[in-house]
Amino acid sequence: MIDTKLLYLSGVGPKGSESSIGNRLYFKINNPAVGQSFSDHIGIQLSIHYQGSPNFNYNDRASNNPNIIKYLNERTGPFTQYLPVLFAHFKSNPNLSRPNIEIMISPSGVGGYDRNVNSANKFQVLLIHMSQKGKTRLTLDENNSVKYPSVYFTNQDDLNDMVDALYIFLNDILPKNPQLSVHFGPGGYSHSNLNPKSKSDCRAYITGGEEKYGVTYSKMIMNHFTGTVPLLEDASLGGVDPQSLLVRGTSNVHVVDASIYPGTLSAHPVATIMAGAERASDLLINVIADPSIDTTSAPSTTSTTKAPSDAAKSPTTAPETPTATASKSPVDAPTTSADALSPSSDGIVQTTTAPAVDNNNKPVPSTTDSFKADRIVTSSASIHTYLLLGLALIIGAIAVLV
Numbered sequence: 001m002i003d004t005k006l007l008y009l010s011g012v013g014p015k016g017s018e019s020s021i022g023n024r025l026y027f028k029i030n031n032p033a034v035g036q037s038f039s040d041h042i043g044i045q046l047s048i049h050y051q052g053s054p055n056f057n058y059n060d061r062a063s064n065n066p067n068i069i070k071y072l073n074e075r076t077g078p079f080t081q082y083l084p085v086l087f088a089h090f091k092s093n094p095n096l097s098r099p100n101i102e103i104m105i106s107p108s109g110v111g112g113y114d115r116n117v118n119s120a121n122k123f124q125v126l127l128i129h130m131s132q133k134g135k136t137r138l139t140l141d142e143n144n145s146v147k148y149p150s151v152y153f154t155n156q157d158d159l160n161d162m163v164d165a166l167y168i169f170l171n172d173i174l175p176k177n178p179q180l181s182v183h184f185g186p187g188g189y190s191h192s193n194l195n196p197k198s199k200s201d202c203r204a205y206i207t208g209g210e211e212k213y214g215v216t217y218s219k220m221i222m223n224h225f226t227g228t229v230p231l232l233e234d235a236s237l238g239g240v241d242p243q244s245l246l247v248r249g250t251s252n253v254h255v256v257d258a259s260i261y262p263g264t265l266s267a268h269p270v271a272t273i274m275a276g277a278e279r280a281s282d283l284l285i286n287v288i289a290d291p292s293i294d295t296t297s298a299p300s301t302t303s304t305t306k307a308p309s310d311a312a313k314s315p316t317t318a319p320e321t322p323t324a325t326a327s328k329s330p331v332d333a334p335t336t337s338a339d340a341l342s343p344s345s346d347g348i349v350q351t352t353t354a355p356a357v358d359n360n361n362k363p364v365p366s367t368t369d370s371f372k373a374d375r376i377v378t379s380s381a382s383i384h385t386y387l388l389l390g391l392a393l394i395i396g397a398i399a400v401l402v
């Protein structure tokens with residue numbers, strides 16, 4: 001989310017919408033997609049009671065010494081992973097082609113201040129919608145801090161899916177193990193007034209109060225924020241150019257994080273973010289190392305860079321070998337300073353690509369080349385030092401002999 005705020009405050013966003021987004025904003029660079037499609041996975045949680053003897057009390061780590069020793073000696077047991085979290089997936093509607101709901105099970109409990117909710121025999125179950133449709137615009141408060149985005153269960157399809165999912169979980173999945181029962185949830189200790197066999201009561205759980213005993217159990221954020229500076233093929237829509245990862249309308253602002261994914265990811269996001277970052281490193285090596293690549297992002301449906309053409313379709317595909325050539329003349333290096341930005345008639349900034357020169361009109365090396373030059377100067381200076389030292393020793397030796 002932070003890049004959206006930075007872009008807003010830097011004057012990049014949907015021109016004309018400033019007053020509905022934040023305080024005293026002015027979007028000099030028009031990018032209609034910035035901040036408009038915030039998305040997050042949405043979820044609810046339950047506490048489940050296990051009628052048996054747990055062999056691992058997550059709330060009492062001091063009693064887990066045997067497990068710690070086991071881990072240190074054998075590298076086995078519960079301490080081999082942070083939170084022994086389990087995942088399963090199912091469909092909220094049997095007609096779907098693939099599962100859309102994730103069951104995430106964690107022994108850490110559901111939180112809150114009622115210890116009875118999180119005792120040794122209880123564990124947390126999160127039901128997470130992995131294909132939700134709800135999106136919202138990201139706005140700033142009067143201090144221009146990001147406002148809490150209210151996207152959670154605002155979309156009726158998402159809500160209906162979650163009602164079905166909760167109903168299926170309570171009536172089909174959970175009863176498969178008679179040792180399990182709801183403790184915090186419909187029909188349990190926390191919501192004994194709700195009937196788990198009633199869909200309208202399941203709906204009431206999902207849309208009801210946002211907290212009980214200090215437990216936030218519905219409208220839960222998953223911190224899987226995406227979509228605020230999206231990759232978009234159609235340049236007229238703004239967003240980020242998939243070929244160069246440039247924010248459209250700018251010449252030198254690349255975005256490489258969760259916000260570039262335009263839709264909902266069907267999994268927890270980090271693996272995809274890392275794959276995107278790998279891909280981005282190849283794209284940016286091309287842009288930085290090959291000065292002949294035009295990094296402008298004028299509104300156009302055609303690519304403006306020489307980056308591999310499949311990048312837009314799949315930022316997570318295996319990186320190709322970069323075609324970097326660092327031996328180009330530094331005269332070719334483009335300037336990308338803010339001074340070179342000039343807004344076009346539609347508000348999208350064009351970049352003027354002029355050779356970098358100093359005050360005397362002499363070529364200035366690019367960052368890459370000056371780095372290399374420094375290294376060469378340093379190493380050649382060392383060689384000269386050793387040669388002079390050797391020569392002095394030889395002259396000294398001759399003088400002694402004479």
Ligand SMILES: Cc1cc2nc3c(=O)[nH]c(=O)nc-3n(C[C@H](O)[C@H](O)[C@H](O)COP(=O)(O)OP(=O)(O)OC[C@H]3O[C@@H](n4cnc5c(N)ncnc54)[C@H](O)[C@@H]3O)c2cc1C
Nearest residue numbers: 001002222223224225256257258259267268269270271273
């Ligand atoms: C508690 C929690 C648990 C999670 N668990 C999982 C999980 O199990 N699996 C999973 O896949 N995902 C998980 N996520 C989601 C995952 O962490 C995020 O999707 C991912 O970190 C987003 O990556 P990012 O690079 O977009 O942003 P971030 O990782 O948030 O990186 C943004 C960076 O920008 C820096 N920054 C902020 N402002 C500025 C500024 N003005 N100048 C310079 N730098 C700045 C920040 O310090 C930060 O380092 C979890 C998230 C949370 C909060």
